[in-house]
Structures are given as structure tokens and as C-alpha cells.
Amino acid sequence: MSRPVGRVLTLLELLQSGGTRTVAELAERLGVDGRTVRRYVDQLIDLDVPVESVRGRYGGYRLAPGTALPPLMFGDDEALAVLLGLIAGRRAGLTPGGTAGETAAAKIRRVLPARIARRLDAVLDSLALTGESGALPAPDSEVLLTLADAVRHRRPVALRYTDRKGARGDRTLHPYGIVAHAGRWYVTGEDPDIDQDRTLRLDRITSARPLVGGSFEVPDGFDPADRVLTGFATAAYRYEVTLRIRGTVEQVRARLPVSVAILEECAGEDENDDEGEGTVRREPWVRGELRVERLDWLPPLLASLDRPFVIERPDELRGLVAEFADRLASFARRPV
Structure with a gap:
């Protein structure tokens, strides 16, 4: 590769790094004078690379948005x-x-x-990657781009949505944010027709269009990711589970993330002091609330806590935990 050609490619790489580059800066990086920089820029323009001139004290050259992506140079x-x-x-x-x-x-x-x-x-x-490729449906690109634009400009959108029961319908949404979690995309915001927060899966949205003339305000301190994860823990499922677990919220949260359980500190049972000086609080307690469709996955999870816990409800979970403990004990007693 000749030196002039190499310098032109280096110029393109510098411009691709973003921002406006002054002629003096480019000349120094390329080891040439300002006139040569301008000649190199003209060569890029002749190749249909969208380079534009920026006037003013801090002017120079930058890449302009174009219909075609300029040649990329990767290390x-x-x-x-x-x-x-x-x-x-x-x-x-x-x-x-x-x-x-x-x-x-x-x-x-x-x-x-x-x-x-x-x-x-x-x-x-x-390279080996765990998990099945494409196991979860991906959102439509146009839907994602439309919602992202609506989030940025705070524009209401009209959606065609299919719920988990297969029912299709039209909805209006004030989208506050888009969240990707565990292989799925979600949009969260307010449904103004019912004045309630909604979190919707993007792969269930078949069409989205902005509503002209409308606008909305995002509540102060609103965190889209926290809203989506909290929504998993509070969604309507078959069972409502309440536990008391000895430990701090931080300790319990390591096994019961925000997407699984709502945790808060609570008063625990006092214990007799080993030295006979009355009762003392050994450790704090945490109350956990979960809403789940099935209970069978909870006994192993509770065992992994490695902390004392009390099941307040449902009674069915107590039986499953006892059965799980008996199975583990029987496995441990088996001869080698």
C-alpha cells in the first residue's frame, strides 16, 4: 500500500472515531501539511464518503450522516x-x-x-455458548425503533398487542423506558385509558405508531429496569408465598433477586440467651413475598439460602419442603 493511500485510510479511521477534527490536528496525526489534508478529504468525497466541512473557530472535518455506511476499518x-x-x-x-x-x-x-x-x-x-440459539422470540425492528423514539421524545403510542392468553387488542401507552432482561425485551410505562402502569413484551406487539400532538411526563426518579423486575415479583400468579428468613435484606437478596421476591425487614422471634440473662435478638429477620405459578422449584431455592426460615403460607409449600428434606436425607444415608 502506497503512503498516500495509507494516509487517506488513516484519515478515514480518524474521522470514524467521531466528532469534529481540526485541520491542524489531522495534519499532525498524518504527518502532512494542511493543504495535503484537504486534498485527502477531497479524495474521500470523490469515493462518496460523506465528509462535511465545519466552519468556525473550532471547525474542521467530520463524517456526515449518509445513506450508505462508509468503509469501516477494524483492528x-x-x-x-x-x-x-x-x-x-x-x-x-x-x-x-x-x-x-x-x-x-x-x-x-x-x-x-x-x-x-x-x-x-x-x-x-x-467458542462454546450455553443456551439454545434463538430460543426466545425477538422483537420486530420497526416496533423497537418506534418505541425508542417515543421514549426519547415522550410521545404516546398506539399499540396492537397480544396478551398471554392470546387475546388481541389495541392499547395506548405512555412509554417510559425499554428494558432487555433474560433474553426478552419489555416496554414499561402508563396506560392512560386506565391510569395504571403497564409492562408489555415487545415480541407480543405487532404494530406501534406514535400519536400526533400528544406528550407526557415521566415520574421523577422512575427506573424502568426496577419497574420491570418488580413487576415480575408482583404479577398475578396462582400462589402467593410469604416467608420469614433470618438475615439481612442484602444477604437474602443474593438468592431471592428483585425479579423473584419483595423483601423487607421485619420483627423476628427473640431467643433465650445461652447464659440465662433473658432474651436477645440474634439476627434481623426479613419477610419475603413471592407470587408464583408453581411451587416445586421453591424447596431447592429455600435450601440454598442456608438460613433459618418460616413458611407463613401456603401450607402446601410446607409439605413440599418437608418431602424435599426427606429425599436429601435418604440420599445422604445411602451406602457408598
Whole structure:
């Protein structure tokens, strides 16, 4: 590669890093004078790279938004980061638009220099990812982009939504934020028709369009991620479980995350002092409330707490925990 061509490519890489670059800065980085920088810029423009001139004291050159993405220049670590991000996103169900992640990865892979491509192939061939690829449905790209724009500009949206029972209907939503959690995408906000908060799965939204002329305000301190996770713990399910667990909220939270249980400190039972000096509080207690569709996964989870606990309700859970404890005891007593 000739030195002028190499400098033009270096100029493109500098502009791709973002912001406005002054002629003096570019000249210093390229080791040329200002006139040569302008000539290199003209060469990029002749190649349809959207470079624009910025006037003023802090003016210079920058890349303008164009209809076509200019040629990208990746180092080894940058190319690896992009491809691994696309692969991991697709595997986790976080890449919208069906096969968009696959086609984007293929385009990047196709234009990589052979040396970098061989090194990336070695990484990808030796890489194992847990979980099934594409196990969860991805949201529609247009729906995601429309909702993201509505969140940014605080515009109400009209949605066509299918609930978990399969019923389809039209809804209006004031979207406060979009959250990706455990391979799914959610939008959370307020339904103005019923004056209640709503959290909806994006893959169940078949269409979204902004409503012209409307606006809304997001409540102070609103945290979309916290709202979605708390919603999992308070959703209407078959069983309502109440526990008292010895320990602090921080200790219990390690096993019962916010998406599973609502935790708060509570008064526990006092115990007799070993030295006969009355009763003392050994440790704080935490009350946990869970709403679940099934109880069978709770006994192993409670055992993993490794802390004393009291089941306040339901009675059925007490029986399941006792049966689980008996099974563990029988396994431990088996001869080697």
C-alpha cells in the first residue's frame, strides 16, 4: 500500500472515531501539511464518503450522516468485539429483526482482511455458548425503533398487542423506558385509558405508531429496569408465598433477586440467651413475598439460602419442603 493511500485510510479511521477534527490536528496525526489534508478529504468525497466541512473557530472535518455506511476499518480487537457482540446478542435473543444479526455478521466477516479473518475464525471455532440459539422470540425492528423514539421524545403510542392468553387488542401507552432482561425485551410505562402502569413484551406487539400532538411526563426518579423486575415479583400468579428468613435484606437478596421476591425487614422471634440473662435478638429477620405459578422449584431455592426460615403460607409449600428434606436425607444415608 502506497503512503498516500495509507494516509487517506488513516484519515478515514480518524474521522470514524467521531466528532469534529481540526485541520491542524489531522495534519499532525498524518504527518502532512494542511493543504495535503484537504486534498485527502477531497479524495474521500470523490469515493462518496460523506465528509462535511465545519466552519468556525473550532471547525474542521467530520463524517456526515449518509445513506450508505462508509468503509469501516477494524483492528483485531474491534472486529472480535463486534462479531462476538452480534453472536452473543443473537444467542441471547437480544438481536431484533429476525436474521439481521446473522446478515450483519456475514457482511463484516466478508470484508475483513484474511489475516484478521483467520484469527477470528480460530476464536469462533473454539467458542462454546450455553443456551439454545434463538430460543426466545425477538422483537420486530420497526416496533423497537418506534418505541425508542417515543421514549426519547415522550410521545404516546398506539399499540396492537397480544396478551398471554392470546387475546388481541389495541392499547395506548405512555412509554417510559425499554428494558432487555433474560433474553426478552419489555416496554414499561402508563396506560392512560386506565391510569395504571403497564409492562408489555415487545415480541407480543405487532404494530406501534406514535400519536400526533400528544406528550407526557415521566415520574421523577422512575427506573424502568426496577419497574420491570418488580413487576415480575408482583404479577398475578396462582400462589402467593410469604416467608420469614433470618438475615439481612442484602444477604437474602443474593438468592431471592428483585425479579423473584419483595423483601423487607421485619420483627423476628427473640431467643433465650445461652447464659440465662433473658432474651436477645440474634439476627434481623426479613419477610419475603413471592407470587408464583408453581411451587416445586421453591424447596431447592429455600435450601440454598442456608438460613433459618418460616413458611407463613401456603401450607402446601410446607409439605413440599418437608418431602424435599426427606429425599436429601435418604440420599445422604445411602451406602457408598
